[in-house]
Amino acid sequence: MKVEQLFACNHVSEEKKVPLATLSFRGDAMYWWNALKRERHLHKDPPITYWNDLRGALTCRHIPSLYNRKLMDKLQRLHQRNMSVEEYWQKMMSYIKRAGINEENHTTISRFLSGLKLEIRNKVELLPYRDLNDLIQLSIKVEKQILRKQSSQKQSSYYVSYDKDEIQRGEEHIKEISLEPSQNLPKHISHTQARKIPCFNTLVMIN
Numbered sequence: 001m002k003v004e005q006l007f008a009c010n011h012v013s014e015e016k017k018v019p020l021a022t023l024s025f026r027g028d029a030m031y032w033w034n035a036l037k038r039e040r041h042l043h044k045d046p047p048i049t050y051w052n053d054l055r056g057a058l059t060c061r062h063i064p065s066l067y068n069r070k071l072m073d074k075l076q077r078l079h080q081r082n083m084s085v086e087e088y089w090q091k092m093m094s095y096i097k098r099a100g101i102n103e104e105n106h107t108t109i110s111r112f113l114s115g116l117k118l119e120i121r122n123k124v125e126l127l128p129y130r131d132l133n134d135l136i137q138l139s140i141k142v143e144k145q146i147l148r149k150q151s152s153q154k155q156s157s158y159y160v161s162y163d164k165d166e167i168q169r170g171e172e173h174i175k176e177i178s179l180e181p182s183q184n185l186p187k188h189i190s191h192t193q194a195r196k197i198p199c200f201n202t203l204v205m206i207n
Contacts, residue, residue, distance in 0.1 A: 014050060
């Protein structure tokens with residue numbers, strides 16, 4: 001992929017891609033390339049002159065046969081789970097590109113929808129979208145709306161719980177005050193006796 005980016009950036013012609021790519025080979029890669037050229041010459045096979053043929057030869061040499069099968073298994077089992085919509089889409093595209101899959105847009109759309117979280121998929125399927133890119137952006141917006149709603153509900157439940165705790169603590173404090181003996185009276189005087197003691201200020205006003 002990096003080599004193809006360099007080819008595109010420098011507008012490399014098809015005839016120069018293979019010489020430029022093999023020029024960077026070092027060590028085992030260079031020995032393998034020279035051995036491959038000799039082998040093809042001995043079997044009277046045409047030399048590799050196109051980048052796609054060289055890429056195919058590199059794949060057969062360095063990538064095990066189980067690689068694509070494992071990628072396909074990962075792609076089939078891929079679901080959003082704890083990932084964001086954007087992370088989920090990026091991982092899906094990574095598997096598709098690495099496996100070399102070329103599929104129609106409607107197939108990729110079905111694959112994308114099947115792995116979305118159910119709460120997002122149920123809303124997105126009811127909304128209109130034009131193409132795959134439009135579907136992805138729509139899914140991101142729906143995800144943000146759901147997250148904002150969940151955040152608002154959490155804050156609301158927190159304040160309700162906080163108010164209940166404050167009321168409960170206030171009621172307990174009132175009970176404690178009502179049960180505490182008067183600090184200004186001797187300990188041997190009961191509350192009933194204390195109510196019978198006239199207030200000094202009241203007596204002064206009467207006199």
